[in-house]
Amino acid sequence: MSRVELAGIAKRFGGVVALAGVDLAIAPGETHALLGENGAGKSTLIRVLTGAIVPDDGEIRVDGGVRRFAHPKDARAAGIAAVYQEPMIYPHLSVLENIFAGNEITLRGGMIRKAAMAERVRPWFARLDLSDDLLDRPMGRLSLGYQQLVLIAKALTQEARVIIFDEPTSILSQSETDRLFAIIRRLREDGRAIVYITHRLDEIGKIADRVTVLTDGRVTGAARADELDETKLLALMAGKASRNYGKPRPDRKPATETPPAFEIKGLCRGNLYRDVDWSVPAGRVTGVYGLVGSGRSEVALAAFGALPPDRGEIRLNGARIAPRDPAEAIARGIGYLPEDRKSQGIFATKPLEANLTASALFRFVHAASRLDFGGLRGEAARLIGRYRIKARDETIAIGTLSGGNQQKALFARWAGQSMKLLILDEPTRGIDIGTKDEIHDFIRELAASGLPVVVISSDLPEVLAVSDRVIVMRRGRVVTVAEGDAMHAEAILAAAVGTHARAA
Numbered sequence: 001m002s003r004v005e006l007a008g009i010a011k012r013f014g015g016v017v018a019l020a021g022v023d024l025a026i027a028p029g030e031t032h033a034l035l036g037e038n039g040a041g042k043s044t045l046i047r048v049l050t051g052a053i054v055p056d057d058g059e060i061r062v063d064g065g066v067r068r069f070a071h072p073k074d075a076r077a078a079g080i081a082a083v084y085q086e087p088m089i090y091p092h093l094s095v096l097e098n099i100f101a102g103n104e105i106t107l108r109g110g111m112i113r114k115a116a117m118a119e120r121v122r123p124w125f126a127r128l129d130l131s132d133d134l135l136d137r138p139m140g141r142l143s144l145g146y147q148q149l150v151l152i153a154k155a156l157t158q159e160a161r162v163i164i165f166d167e168p169t170s171i172l173s174q175s176e177t178d179r180l181f182a183i184i185r186r187l188r189e190d191g192r193a194i195v196y197i198t199h200r201l202d203e204i205g206k207i208a209d210r211v212t213v214l215t216d217g218r219v220t221g222a223a224r225a226d227e228l229d230e231t232k233l234l235a236l237m238a239g240k241a242s243r244n245y246g247k248p249r250p251d252r253k254p255a256t257e258t259p260p261a262f263e264i265k266g267l268c269r270g271n272l273y274r275d276v277d278w279s280v281p282a283g284r285v286t287g288v289y290g291l292v293g294s295g296r297s298e299v300a301l302a303a304f305g306a307l308p309p310d311r312g313e314i315r316l317n318g319a320r321i322a323p324r325d326p327a328e329a330i331a332r333g334i335g336y337l338p339e340d341r342k343s344q345g346i347f348a349t350k351p352l353e354a355n356l357t358a359s360a361l362f363r364f365v366h367a368a369s370r371l372d373f374g375g376l377r378g379e380a381a382r383l384i385g386r387y388r389i390k391a392r393d394e395t396i397a398i399g400t401l402s403g404g405n406q407q408k409a410l411f412a413r414w415a416g417q418s419m420k421l422l423i424l425d426e427p428t429r430g431i432d433i434g435t436k437d438e439i440h441d442f443i444r445e446l447a448a449s450g451l452p453v454v455v456i457s458s459d460l461p462e463v464l465a466v467s468d469r470v471i472v473m474r475r476g477r478v479v480t481v482a483e484g485d486a487m488h489a490e491a492i493l494a495a496a497v498g499t500h501a502r503a504a
Contacts, residue, residue, distance in 0.1 A: 001064055003028045003193035004049070004080070004162050009058035011044055011217075014403055016430055018044040019055070019217045026162065031184060031194040033204050033225065036214035037237050037291075037493060039459050042197055045214070046164055049195075050082050051075035062162075081155035085167035087147040091140025096121065098139045099154040124156040128183060145176035152183065163187060164195040169203065170293060181207050199291050201230050201499045213237055230499045231490075238460065238489035260315075261452040262421045264299065267312030272298045273476035276312070280421070280452045285443060287467030288456040291496050295476035296456050297339060300423050304336040305329040316420060330359060333420030337410050337427055339456070341403075345410045348399030352391050353380035355398045355409055360417050379416070387412040388438065404435030411439055415446055422446065423454045428462060440466050460489055472496050 002025040011019040019041050026032045036042050047053045049060070051069035060067050062078045069075045090098055096114065099121055105113045118135055125132060128149050139147060148168060155163050165184070169177045184207060188194055196207060204211060204225050211228055213221040213236040221228070221236035228236075261282035268274045273295035280286045290296045301307035303314055305323030314321050316332060323329035326336070338344035347355055357364070357376050364372040364379070380394040389408050391401055398406055407428065414422055424443065428436040443466050447453045457463050463470055469483040472495040480495045482488075 002026060002061070003063060005061040006045070006049065007059045007061070009045065009048055009055045009060075011048065011053065011055050013430065014432070016432060017217050019048070021058070022214070022217070022219055024212055024219070026193040026195060028161075028191045028193050029188055030209045031188050031196055031207055033208035033211045034195055034197045034214065035199075035201075035204075035211060035233060035237055037458070037460055039216075040214040040237070041217040042214055043166075044217070046082065046166060046195070046197070049075065049162075049164065050080060076158060076160075079159060079161035080164070081158060081160035081162070082164040082166060083148060083151045083155065083168060085170055087144060087151055089139045089147055089151075092138060094136050095139050095142070095150050096135040098150065099157055103158070121153060121157050124153045127156070127186070128153055143176075145172050145179070148172070148180070149183070152187075160192070162193045162195065164197070166197045167199065168196075169198070169200065199497050201233055201497055204228070204233070230494075234490045234493050234497075234499065238493050261317055262303075262454075263313075263315040264303065265313040265315075267299060267302060267309045267314070269298065269302065269307065269309045271476070272307075273473075276473075276476075276478055278454075278471055278478070279481075280454055281468075282452045283447055283450045284468040285447045285453045285455055285466050287463035287470040288454060288473065289458075289460060289463045289470055289492055289496060290473035292458065293475065294473040294496070296473045297425055299473075300336065300425055300454065300456055303329070303421075303423060304334055306336075333418075335359070335414035335417065335419045335422045337414060337422075337424045339426035339429065341406055341410055341429075346398050346406055349397055351395045352384070352389070352398045352401070352409060353377060353394035356380045356383050356394070356413055356416070359413055383409075383412040383416045386416070387442065404431040407431050408435065408439065411442060415442060419451060421452050421454070423456070425456045426458065427455060428457075428459070436462070460493060464489060464492075474498055 004026045006022060006024040009019050009022040022041070022045060034042055044053070048055050051072040051074045054070060060069060067078055090101060093101070096117055100117050105116045107113060121135070122132055130149060130153065134142070139150065142150065152163070168180060172180060184194055208225040211223060211225050212219055213233065215237065259281065260279040262280040264276055264278040267276040276295070276299050278299070288296045298307055302309045305325045305328050308324060316334070321332055323332060323334070342348070347358070353376060357379055360379065361371065364375045366372055377394060384391060384394060387408050389405050389412065391405060398409060411427065427443065428439050443453060443455060455463065455466055464487060469481060470487060470492055471478055472480045472482065472492055474496055482492055
């Protein structure tokens with residue numbers, strides 16, 4: 001019998017399908033690896049399993065019994081716990097307080113029984129080779145590796161029978177990784193079910209018994225780990241990118257035919273990115289692909305003046321620039337569409353008109369610093385029509401529009417101006433397929449007009465659909481630049497995850 005079984009799990013967010021009938025069974029004493037590129041549905045599935053979101057359809061069974069998780073505490077009561085990539089802690093509280101936060105052992109009057117709490121956790125600390133001396137230490141003073149071990153102890157103290165590890169080694173050294181693997185093997189031997197999420201394909205053979213691959217919210221492969229080599233895994237993870245966009249478009253032209261309009265050379269900033277070179281030709285779409293933590297967005301923010309580099313060179317049309325803030329970047333003709341429209345892009349309570357023209361106000365300032373409101377209204381109306389934004393009129397609050405129309409408005413904010421460079425970070429995240437296709441057409445039109453366009457995306461099919469060339473980043477560095485016949489899904493994904501497999 002499976003310890004946990006998910007049957008037909010489905011979840012939509014507006015017009016976006018996050019999960020489409022996912023089946024997954026995890027057995028006791030098994031480490032089950034869950035793979036998939038960014039946006040494949042892994043995070044949504046884990047949120048369903050931990051009670052953070054309720055699925056639209058499907059069934060969750062624990063030890064054969066159907067369970068409904070309306071809240072994370074329901075999942076915890078069923079014996080399910082998660083240890084995330086970035087440890088979720090209270091840094092100023094002690095290790096003991098972090099372990100029992102919200103589940104303190106108390107006397108009838110509410111007084112916390114610290115000694116009883118310490119007594120309960122000590123056997124698990126011993127099992128994890130942790131010293132009792134850590135219990136009184138502030139959690140924030142521990143290394144990330146030790147914080148992770150404490151959270152494992154927390155899960156065991158709560159009698160978790162299913163433990164989910166979400167990209168656990170991305171923040172660990174090799175010695176810490178080896179120690180974590182040894183602990184996972186012990187947990188498996190104890191009969192616990194382990195869900196292990198990773199992008200590192202070389203870890204699969206070391207830690208996993210079974211593998212399930214998600215692509216676009218669907219299971220595209222499930223097998224024993226020893227039945228899948230890296231080439232097969234890459235093909236499954238690439239999914240529709242390989243099927244639909246694996247070959248260059250007929251109209252795609254080599255970027256080498258056009259001199260660069262925008263260049264980055266030797267750009268560095270702390271541990272975010274190092275020695276990064278980008279070359280972006282005019283009249284072409286340059287895609288930038290990489291997994292979370294690759295440094296792709298941070299480099300774009302440097303070009304936009306929002307996250308200045310420590311060193312390196314930025315050139316626009318041959319002239320060296322060093323924008324100190326976004327206002328200076330905009331003045332130089334650089335536009336930037338951020339990856340999170342709600343917190344970084346739109347002014348939710350403001351009219352659509354104000355959102356469309358926020359970066360172009362200087363064009364409508366006349367004598368005595370007065371704004372030409374009629375001109376602003378006319379410009380907003382033009383953009384609404386040009387980019388097919390569905391809204392009652394330009395006075396409606398943008399926050400009341402659908403996500404797709406909000407995104408088209410953000411795109412129109414920049415595309416409607418005379419720019420020298422446009423950087424689009426996740427230009428179609430969280431929108432329906434119809435609107436996504438519209439924005440892709442708009443992107444190609446801008447490039448065809450001679451504008452250099454950078455498209456940063458964690459959606460590999462999107463990158464291959466719109467780009468003339470693709471820069472691939474991994475762990476803060478450029479690892480390859482794919483053009484022409486080299487623009488194949490498996491090859492790009494292989495570079496992004498760091499495998500030496502060559503599927504193309």
